[in-house]
Structure formats: C-alpha cells, structure tokens
Amino acid sequence: MTKKVAVILSGCGVYDGAEIHESVITLLRLDQRGAQVQCFAPNVEQMHVINHLTGEQTQEKRNVLVESARIARGQVKDVQEAKVEDFDALIVPGGFGAAKNLSDFAGKGADCTVQADVLRLAEGFAAANKPVGLICISPALAAKIYGPGVVCTIGNDADTSDAMTKMGATHEECDVHDIVEDTQRRLVSTPAYMLAENISDAAGGIYKLVDRILELTHEDDQ
Template identity: 40%
Template sequence: MAALRALVAPRLGVASAFAPFPELLRPLSLCGLAPSPRAALHGSAPRPGARVALVLSGCGVYDGSEIHEASANVLTESARIARGKISDLAQLSAANHDAAIFPGGFGAAKNLSTFAVDGKDCRVNQDVERVLKEFHGAGKPIGLCCIAPVLAAKVLRGVEVTVGHEQEEGGKWPYAGTAEAIKALGAKHCVKGVTEAHVDQKNKVVTTPAFMCETALHHIHDGIGAMVKKVLELTGK
C-alpha cells in the first residue's frame, strides 16, 4: 500500500460561490502556502483563519481521494495536482492545527482503511486512527465527506455521522447500504440531504454525503461547502 500523505492547508477558506464547470470549481481555497510560482497558481493569498489539515488517500474516485472533493492525493500526485506543500501523514499533529478534513473517494475505504473489503469488520490505518483520536481528544473539529465518515464511525465509537439516505430510492443513493454498516460499527447514522451537513456537537464531527448521492455536481459542492463552513465555525477562529 502506498504511503499515506497529508496535504496541509494552513489557511483553509470557503469559496463564496461555486462555478458550474469542474475546472472552475473551488469549494475549498487552499491558502497560506509558502510563496512560489506553483503555490501562486491557487490564486489565493494568506489571510487570518484556522489551520486545517486536509488528509488525502490517493488519486481519483476509485483509487484514492475524489478529485472534486480534494484536488490532491498521495505524495507525488499531490505535488502535481495541488501544487502545494504536502507532508507525510505521520507528521500530522493536532497540536499544530485547528481542525482536520477527510475528503471521500474509495481511497478512504481502500487506503485509509479496509472498509471496501471488510465492511463493519474493517481496520483503520494506524496513522489515520491516531489523527482521529488526537484531534477528537483535543476537542478539535473533524470534517469528513462521502465514504470517509466510516473512518470516524470505526474509530470514535458512538459518533454521529451521515452518508446521506438509508434507501437507494431508485438509484439516487446507490451506496445507501453504508448506513447499516455505520450502525453496525456502533455509530449513529443521521439521514441528511446531499446539500446538507450533519454536526455532531458533542464530538465536533461534521459530515456530508457528497458523491454518495447521484446528483448534479453543484449540489455535491453545496454540501461540501456546508461541511467546511461548520468545521471552521467549530474552530472558533
């Protein structure tokens, strides 16, 4: 398994609007990176805000992090796609960040855990488990979208998360069965729409369905934006 990496975004802000074309979508603005020609291509400037770690799991929806949800992945590909500073996940410490966000994509179920193969009997990568427990123990918010909420369900027992609806509804929610696996892990599943985010106030865990739903791309990004907004609010920054 490829070594897991984390893209650290010291200044993570929410874009004010979402464009209808994938190449223009900027639901997350990666800011505050070290000045360089590559980093400047993000089109953002340093500004006050929470320090948020973005944890990535690979490249592409079926192999790693979903591109629209993260725009980055493991070390080599992350440097090419994100054009920003990346670090080994082993170096990530809650002491240096105000929050952590886990995009979805099958990488969360294949690389960050064995959920894709083992379901409710899955194991979570030891660094991922450490990061989740560390941020949770420090009372710092954690955001997860798409299939990534299963990580919190496995590691943080009793946590409340959402992966959307619990019935397929004619194919609109093709992965609805994940809700039952989440319950089997001892977590509480909360039904939410694709544009919504669920906030577990007690555990400071924020989740949204994202591509668990078959819908227009702008609806997906509305939900991701809602999740990021709630995570930032919980940082108090």
C-alpha cells in the same frame, strides 16, 4: 485569526484514491474563507489502481502520498509528520481511497481497520475536541475514530449505513446539500458524491461543511 486546517488525501481519483472534485472544492472553500491548509497522505501503496476510463483494475502499483501530490500541486506531507497541536481542524474528503487506502472498509465493511498513521492523527483531533469534517464515504470511519454513538451521515446508502451501524455509529440520512453535526464530538459530515449527481450538488454540502468547521474553530477563540 487565521485558522490552520489539516486535509487528509487518499490518492488521486474517485475509484482508487481521493475524489478529485471533493478535494478541490474543499481546498477552494478553505482558501476562500482565509484558512491556512496543509495536505497530508499516508506514505503507503494503494490497494490497487483503477483505469478511470474503463473502470477496470490494472497491474500498476502507485503510492498514495505520491498520487495525492497531484491534487495538492506537490504541497503534501507524509501523515506521520502531522501533529494535532499544529492545527485547528481536520477534514477528510471522500473517494474510494478513504475505503481502500485510509482503511480497508471497502473489503471488510464493519470489520475494517483504519490505517495506523491516519487513525493516530484522527484520534488525536477527537481527543483534543477539535472540529473534524468527514466527506462522502469517509464518515464510514467515524466509529473507529470516535467509538460507539458517534453521529454522522453518508446520505442514504443502506448497505454502507448498515455497516456503520454495526460498528456503533448512529447514521442520519441527509440531503446532498446539507450536513449532519455531532455537536458533542464536534464532527461534521456531508454525503457529497454518495448522492451528488453533479459537481454543484457536491459543492453545496461541502461548502456548508467547511463553513461550519471554521465556525467551530472560531468558537474556541471566545
């Protein structure tokens, strides 16, 4: 049975949007495994725009949905249109966009909030006990979605994991090639470029995450 997976993107580019390698690896693995995918993104202005050549902030203004369309080859919808009942699982790649556009974690840390439409959808998957995969920095939002006690990883970055702990998450250190699973909540996370030194490093954990998410969806068939 073909599984339907929603993927939330946060722009296009590691410093101000979705991490492109992580996003493409996720989409590639889902396609290799025969899943049907629909990308979504919030129709909001980016927090800011970074010149990825120099690392400096520019005066440009860009829209998260429009930028996400670059990765999705135009096949992306406003996250407001997403319905939990239409999908078997949800995956959120990383990149600073998760901490800047899907939330304000980059600026507020433990006091952050999640963008309203993204939070509605993610909470819906959690309430329906459907599998969710969070990649790279996006597990920083887990406690806001699931509440205290949620188990997840961003690798081993002390500052980020401390902020997650303050929000109520239980952080587990994890190798870049591995995953952490909260079996009660059916949440799977992997560090990816929080630790990865190259694209192959990132792919190792992301492939495991996608494979496990799809395994969990098939458990529902039994």
